[in-house]
Amino acid sequence: MTPEKPQEAETLLTDQEVDMLEKAFDAFNRTTTRLQHAYQDLKGHVQLLNLELERANEELLANQGYLNNILQSLTNGVIVVNLEKTVTHINRAASELLWVPLHEATGCPLSEIFRVSLDKRDFAQMKGAGVIREALLPRKGERKGIPISYSLSPLMDPQGDVMGSVLVFSDLTQMKRLEE
Numbered sequence: 812m813t814p815e816k817p818q819e820a821e822t823l824l825t826d827q828e829v830d831m832l833e834k835a836f837d838a839f840n841r842t843t844t845r846l847q848h849a850y851q852d853l854k855g856h857v858q859l860l861n862l863e864l865e866r867a868n869e870e871l872l873a874n875q876g877y878l879n880n881i882l883q884s885l886t887n888g889v890i891v892v893n894l895e896k897t898v899t900h901i902n903r904a905a906s907e908l909l910w911v912p913l914h915e916a917t918g919c920p921l922s923e924i925f926r927v928s929l930d931k932r933d934f935a936q937m938k939g940a941g942v943i944r945e946a947l948l949p950r951k952g953e954r955k956g957i958p959i960s961y962s963l964s965p966l967m968d969p970q971g972d973v974m975g976s977v978l979v980f981s982d983l984t985q986m987k988r989l990e991e
Contacts, residue, residue: 882900882902883902883903885902885904886904886981887904887979887980887981888901888902888904888905888906888907888908888909888978888979888980888981889901889902889904889905889977889978889979890902890905890916890921890924890925890977890978890980891966891975891976891977891978892921892975892976892978893974893975894973894974894975896920896921896922896976897918897919897920897921898916898917898918898919898920898921898924899917899975900917901913901916901917901924905980908948908950908957908959908980908982909924909925909948909950910950911924921978925948925978925980926948926949926950926956927946927947927948927959927961928946929963943960943961943962944960944961944962944963945958945959945960945961945983946958946959946961947959948980957982957983957984958982958983958984958986958987959980959981959982959983960980960981960983961978961979961980961981962978962979962980963976963977963978964976964977964979965977
């Protein structure tokens, strides 16, 4: 007796079925190639966009540096506060006039470094053009204050909403001496 081989199911494809499979395989390959090309194109476009973004960021940093240099070069003191009247920026002249180090002023309430009585009316009135006043500015460790002129103006966002205030002030000591 010879052992019998299990019957293998013979599945022969017809010419029509083979032709259909070849066409499907070709379509699959063409689609894969198109997707690979599209992916490479997209990858190149993303690289270009990243380069443009990098250049724009460099330009923005340069402009910020330039504007900061202008602000730091002013002889008038400049303090920027947010809506909670917390100092967000102060220039060198303000730091020197107030005898407050730059790093200590940022983040402080305005009332802690600028000891001139600014009341709610000053902030309320500045919705338009701002407020201009003269006052005596007491400084840390000094009994007598220095005469200053200051203006308080609204800081607006691009939509025109108030997002804080800009306080600009100057020392009037020399001018008062000349007047006397």
